[in-house]
Amino acid sequence: MLRVRPVLTYVEMHESVIAEERISDIGLTKDELQRYSRHLIMPEVTAEGQKRLKAARVLCIGAGGLGSPAALYLAAAGVGKLGLVDFDHVDLTNLQRQILHGTKDIGRSKLQSARERLSDINPDIEIELHECRLSSENAERIVADYDVIVDGSDNFATRYLSNDVCVFAGKPNVYGSVFRFEGQTTVFAPQLGGPCYRCLFPEPPPPESVPNCAQAGVLGVLPGIIGMLQTIETIKLIVGIGEPLIGRLLHFDALKVTFRELKLRRDPQCPVCGENPTIFMPIDYDQFCGARDDASVPGISVQELKEKMDARDSFELIDVREPFEFEIARISGAKLIPLGDIAERADELQREQTVIVHCHSGRRSAQAVRLLKQRGFANVYNLEGGIDAWSEFIDPTVPRY
Numbered sequence: 168m169l170r171v172r173p174v175l176t177y178v179e180m181h182e183s184v185i186a187e188e189r190i191s192d193i194g195l196t197k198d199e200l201q202r203y204s205r206h207l208i209m210p211e212v213t214a215e216g217q218k219r220l221k222a223a224r225v226l227c228i229g230a231g232g233l234g235s236p237a238a239l240y241l242a243a244a245g246v247g248k249l250g251l252v253d254f255d256h257v258d259l260t261n262l263q264r265q266i267l268h269g270t271k272d273i274g275r276s277k278l279q280s281a282r283e284r285l286s287d288i289n290p291d292i293e294i295e296l297h298e299c300r301l302s303s304e305n306a307e308r309i310v311a312d313y314d315v316i317v318d319g320s321d322n323f324a325t326r327y328l329s330n331d332v333c334v335f336a337g338k339p340n341v342y343g344s345v346f347r348f349e350g351q352t353t354v355f356a357p358q359l360g361g362p363c364y365r366c367l368f369p370e371p372p373p374p375e376s377v378p379n380c381a382q383a384g385v386l387g388v389l390p391g392i393i394g395m396l397q398t399i400e401t402i403k404l405i406v407g408i409g410e411p412l413i414g415r416l417l418h419f420d421a422l423k424v425t426f427r428e429l430k431l432r433r434d435p436q437c438p439v440c441g442e443n444p445t446i447f448m449p450i451d452y453d454q455f456c457g458a459r460d461d462a463s464v465p466g467i468s469v470q471e472l473k474e475k476m477d478a479r480d481s482f483e484l485i486d487v488r489e490p491f492e493f494e495i496a497r498i499s500g501a502k503l504i505p506l507g508d509i510a511e512r513a514d515e516l517q518r519e520q521t522v523i524v525h526c527h528s529g530r531r532s533a534q535a536v537r538l539l540k541q542r543g544f545a546n547v548y549n550l551e552g553g554i555d556a557w558s559e560f561i562d563p564t565v566p567r568y
């Protein structure tokens with residue numbers, strides 16, 4: 168018989184996001200000592216860590232696929248105040264992944280259904296419901312009451328909004344997103360040295376290029392895994408243990424069962440967390456995410472690019488995304504020159520050659536095309552819709568993100 172001797176190792180500690188004075192008045196009842204006994208016996212948590220959890224206030228944006236596991240485990244873990252923002256009603260198509268809700272809840276408000284389930288799991292915690300859409304008008308006021316924000320939103324406008332208000336308020340934003348069989352998570356916390364969402368994605372993709380779960384599908388258990396990873400990060404930030412996922416993006420592929428970690432860079436030019444920020448209050452995110460680029464840049468469609476490739480035409484394909492995006496997905500034959508380096512490295516390209524530039528959605532590459540034209544490139548084109556359109560219409564084996 169194989170015997171494995173348990174080895175107890177002490178994990179690395181970091182500073183808790185809960186200030187020491189917040190736990191000085193907090194005690195644990197006899198019931199709580201029993202309820203959380205599996206936490207308390209770990210030397211990394213103890214009563215001290217459990218008191219931090221009890222003092223903590225966590226906001227889940229969305230009570231859907233990511234918010235369900237997050238809220239369930241945060242309640243079970245004893246987070247003292249759990250806030251939920253959602254405006255939706257439970258629908259039959261939700262139940263394949265949104266395990267906070269049951270069949271009996273169809274047609275009910277998600278937050279009422281969530282409250283019932285969560286207070287059954289843990290009647291000792293406070294549950295605060297924000298039955299509304301998170302908006303530029305209410306977001307700063309709502310976020311102000313919480314220590315950590317778990318972003319379980321499913322659209323770009325809300326993601327940029329939650330990112331921006333968290334940066335303004337100096338609160339960690341635990342990010343998660345899912346698409347079909349893949350998901351990713353990270354902790355955005357410029358105040359703790361990492362980048363923010365805008366550092367990675369300075370501009371949103373064109374609205375019509377982004378399918379949601381309803382259009383593209385998602386394996387029901389996938390948001391479960393990503394939402395639970397967000398919960399683990401949240402608990403670590405509160406208890407003050409381990410290495411937070413700051414400056415690192417964890418990508419999970421359910422079909423291959425692989426976790427890949429990508430280093431994230433902070434963008435000194437970032438308009439919200441950079442050295443010279445230009446955005447200090449919430450903007451109009453619907454307009455920001457719906458706004459299209461002007462058409463002063465010569466473009467080429469993904470179908471035309473495919474024809475050129477098939478005809479073995481001579482051209483150079485330049486990818487101006489960031490190295491971490493290049494690691495996620497690439498078009499075969501493309502050369503990586505991130506947008507920030509293109510001015511410096513333009514001489515690596517021949518001016519008489521046809522140059523096709525692409526990014527994720529076509530916005531950054533449009534900027535690169537303008538820049539190259541200023542530098543004397545005559546035959547330079549923007550790949551419309553970027554690698555995302557390439558993946559959607561030409562080569563579905565290229566991962567979308």
Ligand SMILES: [Zn+2]
Pocket residue numbers: 357362363364365366367434437438439440441
């Ligand atoms: Zn930033």
